[in-house]
Amino acid sequence: MERVLYESNRHLPPTMNAQQQNAVDYIKTLVKPNDTVFTVLRHVSASGMNRWIDFYVMQDNEPMRLTYQVALALGEKYDTKRNALKIGGCGMDMGFQAVYCLGATLWPIGTEEPHGTRNGEPDSTGGYALNQRWM
Numbered sequence: 001m002e003r004v005l006y007e008s009n010r011h012l013p014p015t016m017n018a019q020q021q022n023a024v025d026y027i028k029t030l031v032k033p034n035d036t037v038f039t040v041l042r043h044v045s046a047s048g049m050n051r052w053i054d055f056y057v058m059q060d061n062e063p064m065r066l067t068y069q070v071a072l073a074l075g076e077k078y079d080t081k082r083n084a085l086k087i088g089g090c091g092m093d094m095g096f097q098a099v100y101c102l103g104a105t106l107w108p109i110g111t112e113e114p115h116g117t118r119n120g121e122p123d124s125t126g127g128y129a130l131n132q133r134w135m
Helices: 007-011 018-030 067-074 094-106
Strands: 036-044 050-059 062-065 084-088 116-118 121-123 131-134
Touching (some): 036 094, 050 094, 094 131
Antiparallel strands (some): 116 121
16 A cells, blocks of 8 residues: 555645754654653733643653654744743644644654554554643
């Protein structure tokens, strides 16, 4: 079966620079499909159009902060004033959206093995490879 890029990956840059690729490689050493990425909402702008979110994974029962690496991997802005990833938009769960984009960036053509089911079918889509939970 030939693998094709999923339409949901249109947010990805056509090519990654070395810094983005290093961030992706580093994150892949820490997370596998079906792992949970924990998100913390650090701030919401007065207009409600921007959010600053932190990202963590659990390693040896300790939270490990991945926010800067996530920002690099996604090609998004890391805000040094708030020490969090700045995400624009509203009207949806922006933590889920960021983790979905992270999964799609880590596995742009999907995971090698299905990591779950979606709509009753085996699912290997990269965007749904990671779980998200608010802390």
